[in-house]
Amino acid sequence: MSEKITIYDIAKRLNITAATVSRALNKSPKIKKSTRELVQETADLMGYKPNKLALALKSGRSNNIGVIVPRVDSNFFASVIRGIEEELYPHGYQVIICQTHEDPKRENENLYALIDAQVDGILMSVTAVNNENDGAFLNVLKKNVPLIFFDRSKLIDGVSSVTINDFKGGYIVTKQLINQGCKYIAHLSGDQSLEIFKNRFLGYRQALVDNGIPYNEKYVIQCKSSVEAGKNAITILLELETPPDAIFSSSDFAALGAIQELKERNINIPQEFCVAGFSNEPFTKFMELSITSVDQSPLEMGRMSARVFLEQVGKTDTIKIEKKVVLAPELHIRKSSTRTAF
Amino acid sequence: MSEKITIYDIAKRLNITAATVSRALNKSPKIKKSTRELVQETADLMGYKPNKLALALKSGRSNNIGVIVPRVDSNFFASVIRGIEEELYPHGYQVIICQTHEDPKRENENLYALIDAQVDGILMSVTAVNNENDGAFLNVLKKNVPLIFFDRSKLIDGVSSVTINDFKGGYIVTKQLINQGCKYIAHLSGDQSLEIFKNRFLGYRQALVDNGIPYNEKYVIQCKSSVEAGKNAITILLELETPPDAIFSSSDFAALGAIQELKERNINIPQEFCVAGFSNEPFTKFMELSITSVDQSPLEMGRMSARVFLEQVGKTDTIKIEKKVVLAPELHIRKSSTRTAF
DNA sequence: CTGTTAGCGCCTTCAT
DNA sequence: ATGAAGGCGCTAACAG
Numbered sequence A, B: 001m002s003e004k005i006t007i008y009d010i011a012k013r014l015n016i017t018a019a020t021v022s023r024a025l026n027k028s029p030k031i032k033k034s035t036r037e038l039v040q041e042t043a044d045l046m047g048y049k050p051n052k053l054a055l056a057l058k059s060g061r062s063n064n065i066g067v068i069v070p071r072v073d074s075n076f077f078a079s080v081i082r083g084i085e086e087e088l089y090p091h092g093y094q095v096i097i098c099q100t101h102e103d104p105k106r107e108n109e110n111l112y113a114l115i116d117a118q119v120d121g122i123l124m125s126v127t128a129v130n131n132e133n134d135g136a137f138l139n140v141l142k143k144n145v146p147l148i149f150f151d152r153s154k155l156i157d158g159v160s161s162v163t164i165n166d167f168k169g170g171y172i173v174t175k176q177l178i179n180q181g182c183k184y185i186a187h188l189s190g191d192q193s194l195e196i197f198k199n200r201f202l203g204y205r206q207a208l209v210d211n212g213i214p215y216n217e218k219y220v221i222q223c224k225s226s227v228e229a230g231k232n233a234i235t236i237l238l239e240l241e242t243p244p245d246a247i248f249s250s251s252d253f254a255a256l257g258a259i260q261e262l263k264e265r266n267i268n269i270p271q272e273f274c275v276a277g278f279s280n281e282p283f284t285k286f287m288e289l290s291i292t293s294v295d296q297s298p299l300e301m302g303r304m305s306a307r308v309f310l311e312q313v314g315k316t317d318t319i320k321i322e323k324k325v326v327l328a329p330e331l332h333i334r335k336s337s338t339r340t341a342f
Numbered sequence C: 001c002t003g004t005t006a007g008c009g010c011c012t013t014c015a016t
Numbered sequence D: 001a002t003g004a005a006g007g008c009g010c011t012a013a014c015a016g
Helices: A007-014 A018-025 A033-046 A052-059 A075-091 A104-116 A131-142 A166-179 A195-210 A227-238 A252-264 A282-286 A298-312 B007-014 B018-025 B033-046 B052-059 B075-091 B104-116 B131-142 B166-179 B195-210 B227-237 B252-264 B282-286 B298-312
Strands: A064-069 A094-099 A122-124 A147-150 A160-164 A185-189 A220-222 A246-249 A274-279 A292-295 A324-327 A330-332 B064-069 B094-099 B122-124 B147-150 B160-164 B185-189 B220-222 B246-249 B274-276 B293-295 B324-327 B330-332
Touching: A007 A018, A007 A033, A018 A033, A052 B052, A064 A075, A064 A104, A075 A094, A075 A298, A075 B094, A094 A104, A094 B075, A104 A131, A122 A298, A131 A147, A147 A298, A160 A166, A160 A298, A166 A185, A166 A195, A166 A246, A166 A274, A166 A292, A166 A330, A185 A195, A185 A227, A185 A252, A220 A227, A227 A246, A227 A252, A246 A252, A252 A274, A252 A282, A282 B282, A298 A324, B007 B018, B007 B033, B018 B033, B064 B075, B064 B104, B075 B094, B075 B298, B094 B104, B104 B131, B122 B298, B131 B147, B147 B298, B160 B166, B160 B298, B166 B185, B166 B195, B166 B246, B166 B274, B166 B293, B166 B330, B185 B195, B185 B227, B185 B252, B220 B227, B227 B246, B227 B252, B246 B252, B252 B274, B252 B282, B298 B324
Parallel strands: A064 A094, A064 A122, A122 A147, A147 A160, A160 A324, A185 A220, A185 A246, A246 A274, A274 A292, B064 B094, B064 B122, B122 B147, B147 B160, B160 B324, B185 B220, B185 B246, B246 B274
Antiparallel strands: A094 B094, A292 A330, B293 B330
16 A cells, blocks of 8 residues: 555556656756646546655755754754754755764764765754864865854854854853852853853853952853752852852852752842853742843854755755854843843 | 774784784673773774764664654753653664645655665654655555654554653543633644644533533634634634633743733733643643642653653564553642632 | 656576 | 666756
């Protein structure tokens, strides 16, 4: 019952050639209207469906694009993917998902697998920077497959990127803490080999300097993006001779951990201690003590990445377009860092 | 620089036939060891990569599987997808993502698009039941493409499914509310055309009956899965002559809305009013007033769906395997429904 | 307007 | 152990 109908089947039935059927189905201008309609009708009748694989082999374009993310079950990446899918859907592209789990080896494998699968483009957020994978990236470029980085970028010639201004994000959120009267502001950072974390840190530091607050490296702790890590970080910070009175975390989860730990120690938030996170995860808004956070507009980031891809695809191979889109971060001020009446 | 290397290129270089190269690369037993090694070496040297599209066209198997979900940016679906991807990755399958946005028309389009793309299987969560799409489902089966439903299922012959026992989920969560001494338990439900919501409701009702509590249909409100909908539902319920003293919501978001509305009315949770949700969204655990919820083990659901697919793929076309896997729901009791000391 | 031919890259009988 | 030839399904010259 599998009944794979090909253009040959319908050609045979009509006593014409497969080529004619192909042309008719593709609405070629040089085909008699009557036969075109006839072909179309019998095609529908027989339940004909074009074989995209054959088309792909013939044209060299699969109409698939690959998306590589650390993990798909994070609100941020899932939203980006949603944006990508929505933007590409009307153009007939399908989205292939790969996860690296922050493992460079997996990233490498994924890159090669997608190239093998003849995807028409790759949109990705790099995992921690390791130059071992450079070969894989260059391989992608060598095949003339458009490569676009979103959020977590990497400096490679000929590669476009869509990011947010992380420096500014770090700056404005720190500024807000300063505005609340905080004097000793700590920072929970992420893997410094990733641009995003370095830039958030730099924004934080600049905001301090610009406002006459001395930068103290003891206030900067590098930790994972987890509740547990946030708790541990607070524990360390509170043991300093001058413990901080505020914290800007590059991760909402770590910010949450910090809040939990502070509460357990009966430290009043935001009166005694202000907290702010980054990413605007859904839960930051839902909490009774809602958490100030920087939104990265993931949906827009996904859409934009897809648009950049669409611009690049099909362009002459010789010219490499390199587009750097930088979206504006948006500060969502909430209770965790608002000392005045809310 | 695109340099698409084919087996012909490497054959030419070695003055042998493409067929020999093919055999050598595929480790055919009837090939001289020396030539096999020679071929392998030069293949590596030239940077040969097999063209999966050609392979797919030849074999009829694309090594892609399609996953259709209402939306990808929900913790539940994202986790299922993660499970699917993790399980299928070692087997060389790639995952193509489609979103329906709860639109049956999109669901229909997605089904056809995936078949056109020659996927080797389709794993999906159906959107609201509409029999208009039956043609699309039957079309999938006719092509002998394994179809597996997860979470939101649909009764079709020859289709396997992986779900949780929603009836039991509704039952145990309601029982927990009863155990807390609640007498007037309301229920926020979802689209009743979906089995999952009907079953959660039936479990709820059965728990009431089994514990001598009269079922009151005025306590059942159908609403969307959103904070706003939860607020509205509470408003309606509190206007009843005997307002409820507890609520079991089929959606965590609606449960959250309910809690917010109750707080605004200064109704004490859980002392005066108990609340429980469904899905175990991350935020239910993070809240200061953590929310009792039923976990659906999405990761496991994804993995299991993938395993069921792997079992079915490649089986003789004539025999239709129909497997119904039902996972156990897991009640996470939290503050919102715990009157005794926590 | 339509038929013929060739080829995308690979595998697989059928010979040798 | 290897070469030759055909075909997966479709399109795109090149004829007529």
